[in-house]
Structures are given as C-alpha cells and as structure tokens.
Amino acid sequence: MTEQTMKPATAAQKLGVYLPATPAEFQETPLTRTQLNEMLETPPEWLVELRKNGPHPRSVVAGKLGISNAGLARGGITEALTTEEITALLQSPPEWLVEERATQAQVRDEKIRLREKAAQKRK
Template sequence: MKSHRTTQTMKPATAAKKLGVYLPATPAEFQEGVVSRAELDELQANPPEWLRELRRNGPHPRPVVAAKLGVSIAGLARGGVTEPLTTEQIEALKNDSPEWLRKERATQAEARKEAARLKKRDAERAEQGDRRS
C-alpha cells in the first residue's frame, strides 16, 4: 500500500514568525497565501530582496526587538515598547540607554546567570547519580 504524502503548509503568521519578520510589513502575496515547508526552506536558504530588507531594517517583531536590545519581551512591555521597531529606532534606544533599558538588561543578565547556575547544578547532580548506579 502506498502512503500519500501531503504537502505540509502553514499560515503566513507562522511562516513570518519562523522567518523572524513582522507579518504586516511583508508583501501582500505572502500575507494572503499559505506557505509550504519547501517554500519556507527556500525563503530561509535564498531570501528574496524584500526579506533581506525586512531583516536588515525592520520593522522587527517584538522577539527580534527584545533580542537586539538584550532584554525579555516582558521587559519591553515594562519599558513601554509595544509596537514593532525599525533597526534605526533600536539603535537610537541603545544609544540613549534609558533607565528602563539598563534595568531590564541587568535583569536579563541575572536571569541568564541563574539559568547557567541551575544547569551546572543539575549536571553535577546527574553525574553524581551516575556514579552511584
């Protein structure tokens, strides 16, 4: 019996998220269609000019803005940043370095440090458990 392979597709919002771009800034044909896994792979491997331009200059979705600023998405909200930002706006924020951004970067650094400590602790516990077996 032959298995029928169906083409896996996704909504444009899902594809935009995977590509790291802000959906409303993409071309209309991207927003209105569906994207197959093969098309997504092709977009990632050989991005067209519109995708390269969006990645370079934005507007960027919140996860990308947060990553570029070195803060969490919640930190962005606490800082009053709720809209997508362009690369230029992100650079201006970095240069201005407002108090909320310095505070959120410090919070994020502490969270990373704690996560690393817990990972090391868990690895040591797992190693000790292996020795006892």
C-alpha cells in the first residue's frame, strides 16, 4: 500500500512557509506524511532560512503582528512579508496596525469573558 501524499501547497501551509519562496523541487513534488515529519524533525537549510527571514505567508505575518488575516487585508497587506519588514512595522506601527491590534485585543478579551461565563454556568 502506498502512503498518501499531500500537495506542495498543503505541505507549505503545515510547515508555515510561503510556497513561492520554497525551492522549485518542493513546489513541484507531492510530499508524504513521513517526508513532512522528517522535514519537521530535521529541517533542511532552506526551511530554516525561510522560517527565520521569510518571506512569510499571510497567516504567519498576521500572527507576528498580533492581528487577524482580515486585519492584514484591511491594512492593505496582500503580499508575503519578510521578518525585516514585519519588524519595521512593529517598530513604527502605522495607524491601521495600532487599530487592528486594539481590535484583536478586544476580541481576545471577549472570548475570555465568554469562556469564563460558560464555565460559571457549568458549575
């Protein structure tokens, strides 16, 4: 029985990297779960470098900025960013980023409040 494979885009998402920045061989070859696990355990140099410096996929950029993917879009960020670009945004945050981080904090606070309320009801 052959092992199931995943598309390169799925593998890139699971590895947290931006697919167009990966080597051509990675982009063109489906990976097995075993190969993916090997890459997670002992990442090749290109993977280490991509995770460290980017460019990073939108979900990683949003996480590093502390905002949602939707907030990223509202801020006009549609492309992958490097670690250097993310750091520059965090050091001198534009108004949209300040607003989105505040919105994200409110959402987190509300989730906590609702979770605590639900826990009280269960008691």
